[in-house]
Amino acid sequence: MSIQDIIEGKKQWRTHMARVKALPPDYQIVYKEMQRYLFKVGPVDLPDGPLLPGIVDFFEEGVAGGRGVLELIGSDVAAFCDDLVKDSRTHADIYQESINGESGKAEK
Template identity: 85%
Template sequence: MGIQDIIEGKKQWRSHMARVKALPPDYQIVYKEMQKYFFKVGPTDLTDGTLLSGIVEFFEEGVTAGKGVLELIGNDVAAFCDDLIKDSRTNADIYQESISGNSGTAEK
């Protein structure tokens, strides 16, 4: 990864966060909780950027439709997040494989 890649990544992240800050306060709170959850659970494809940007797009559509954030995702934010990554490999899967001695992929 070169310096240009790092600079471009920072530009994209700042642009992404500007979109988040443009959301209503309740959407921002839920987004930040989802972001914390994903960083903690660690879906391995989180680094490609499509998951978080997809959530922002989904939230922007909800704002445009005049819906509250809980109308979109329900009352259980963690369950919503789990549904989003149910078919993704997570850091928890990798850890389970390492302690069980399996080098293959985890079944989900």
């Protein structure tokens, strides 16, 4: 990764966070909780992938439609996040594969 890539990544992240800060306070709170949860259990490509910007797009549409954030996602934020990443490869998957791979080598 070059310095230009790092600089471009920071610019994109700042732009993304400016969009989040433009959301109403209740949306911001839920977004931050979703972000925290997804960084713990989410997909491997989360920082560079389309998931977080897609959530902001979804929230912006909800704001434009005059809907509350819990009307959009329901009352269980974690379940909503789990549903978003159900088919994605997560860090937990990689860890589990490494454990399974190491135990398989030891048995041979």
